[in-house]
Amino acid sequence: MLEEHISVQxxxxxxxxxxxxxxxxxxxxxxxxxxxxxxxxxxGMIRTIKELGPYAVIAPGVALPHARPEDGALEVGFSIVVLKDPINFGSPNDPVKVVMAFSAPDKSSHITILQELALLLSNEDFRREIMSAKTPEKVLEIIKAYEKSTTKEAQS
Incomplete structure (x- = not known):
């Protein structure tokens, strides 16, 4: 679960x-x-985007920058930055309002979390709510609520 890998900090x-x-x-x-x-x-995250282009912009308004494990990933981690004003990465999904960085110390430990994140980000309501969140606590609340509803849907 994504909420297990992110805190208000x-x-x-x-x-x-x-x-x-x-x-x-x-x-x-x-x-x-x-x-x-x-x-x-x-x-490493910045270098990767410069080399590969705006691949990190994975959904309308959302970027997921990351680098290779050997660039200095110590643990699986996520951070979320909700921008006051959207910015451009040079992607068809610009402008970006939410930047979610992630790290993984190997090539497989993060796969399940990324699958869950992809499911959440495919939900337009989730993206809209995250983009309009005004506090870190609200962002966590939104993640928990959507994870709970996604889990229920998957079980039924």
Whole structure:
């Protein structure tokens, strides 16, 4: 469950940034401060987007930057930054309002969580609610509510 891998300390809302790089740095700093990554991982996320293009923008208004495990991932981790004003990454899914950084220390430990996240992000209501959340506590509340409803749907 995503909620098991994110805390209020890894969420910021109403954040003003000048560009996509600053948004990725802020999301990475949250993971760094909670011991999930090394500082090098933040540079790895930015380098990867520069090399591969805006692949990280995985849904309308949502970016999921990440880097390779060897760039400094210490644990599975997620951070969420809800921007005050949307920014462009150069993607058809621009502008981005939510930046969700993630880290994984290997190539498989995060697969289940990413599948769940993909399911959540495919829900337009979930995306809209996350984008309009004004506090980290509200973001967590939204995640928990949608995870609960998604779990019920999967069981029935």
């Amino acid at each position: 890894e969420i910021l809302t109403q954040v003003k940034v000048k560009d996509w790089q600053e948004s990725v740095r802020i999301a990475g700093e949250l993971l760094y401060k909670t011991g999930k990554i090394t500082r090098g991982y933040i540079d």
